[in-house]
Amino acid sequence: MVMGSLVHSWILVIFFLVFSCIREATSAGYAPAGFRPSAWSNAHATFYGDDSGNGMGGACGYGNVFSTGYGANTAALSTVLFKNGYGCGQCFQLQCTTSKWCTKGAFITITATNLCPPNWSQDSNNGGWCNPPRTHFDMSRAAFTKIAQMQAGIVPVSFRRVPCIRTGGLRFNFQGNGYWLLVYVMNVGGGGDVSSMWVKGTKTGWISMSHNWGVAYQAFATLGGQALLSKSLPTLTMKLLSHTTLPLLTGKLE
Numbered sequence: 001m002v003m004g005s006l007v008h009s010w011i012l013v014i015f016f017l018v019f020s021c022i023r024e025a026t027s028a029g030y031a032p033a034g035f036r037p038s039a040w041s042n043a044h045a046t047f048y049g050d051d052s053g054n055g056m057g058g059a060c061g062y063g064n065v066f067s068t069g070y071g072a073n074t075a076a077l078s079t080v081l082f083k084n085g086y087g088c089g090q091c092f093q094l095q096c097t098t099s100k101w102c103t104k105g106a107f108i109t110i111t112a113t114n115l116c117p118p119n120w121s122q123d124s125n126n127g128g129w130c131n132p133p134r135t136h137f138d139m140s141r142a143a144f145t146k147i148a149q150m151q152a153g154i155v156p157v158s159f160r161r162v163p164c165i166r167t168g169g170l171r172f173n174f175q176g177n178g179y180w181l182l183v184y185v186m187n188v189g190g191g192g193d194v195s196s197m198w199v200k201g202t203k204t205g206w207i208s209m210s211h212n213w214g215v216a217y218q219a220f221a222t223l224g225g226q227a228l229l230s231k232s233l234p235t236l237t238m239k240l241l242s243h244t245t246l247p248l249l250t251g252k253l254e
């Protein structure tokens with residue numbers, strides 16, 4: 001059985017057509033309910049990698065950002081924006097400002113999929129761009145070149161958080177064993193991020209999961225052999241999701 005072999009490899013990837021109201025709203029051209037763009041702020045942006053967007057989601061745990069649906073327009077956030085992983089999945093609209101290398105009138109929307117770590121052996125104003133308290137986006141080259149020319153190296157940007165437009169519903173990646181469940185939450189629309197998670201086995205009540213890292217949440221509970229339910233509450237889309245109880249998984253975690 002397909003489910004059996006997936007369980008055997010300790011990984012289950014499940015797609016769900018939930019968030020139907022978000023998807024309907026976005027396809028009609030409206031921002032998802034419950035999340036509004038933030039005000040504009042200032043930051044700087046650099047780029048890494050080649051035009052492929054580099055693929056790997058790094059510190060958030062998305063794995064390959066192309067196969068998990070995030071595409072080329074991604075960025076690593078400085079510590080201040082990364083917020084210990086709670087910034088993962090958030091979407092930001094950026095515009096290059098005040099540099100001769102800016103592409104006039106161009107905007108790009110990126111998803112946060114990685115951490116740009118501090119490098120204290122570099123001055124925060126000369127190479128250590130991601131050092132706290134700097135607000136910095138280290139973007140995929142593909143994303144950067146939509147708002148500025150590469151020669152710039154680094155450009156001032158203005159940015160704001162915007163709703164994430166996702167299709168295909170929430171996506172979960174399960175790891176763990178019968179006593180420990182680790183869930184990666186992906187493809188979150190609206191706010192894009194996840195603030196809290198619960199899981200419920202057919203023989204348990206709702207169990208609050210703790211934040212492991214990036215977009216991974218964990219429960220230390222005996223859930224093996226049970227069907228699982230889960231609910232998640234991305235920040236700022238809480239209202240929309242509070243009445244969503246997702247039937248998640250009918251296979252067995254062994």
Ligand SMILES: *[C@@H]1O[C@H](CO)[C@@H](O)[C@H](O)[C@H]1NC(C)=O
Nearest residue numbers: 117118119120121122127128
């Ligand atoms: C930090 O900066 C130093 C000096 O430029 C460099 O040699 C080193 O490779 C950097 N470390 C990382 C992890 O990028």
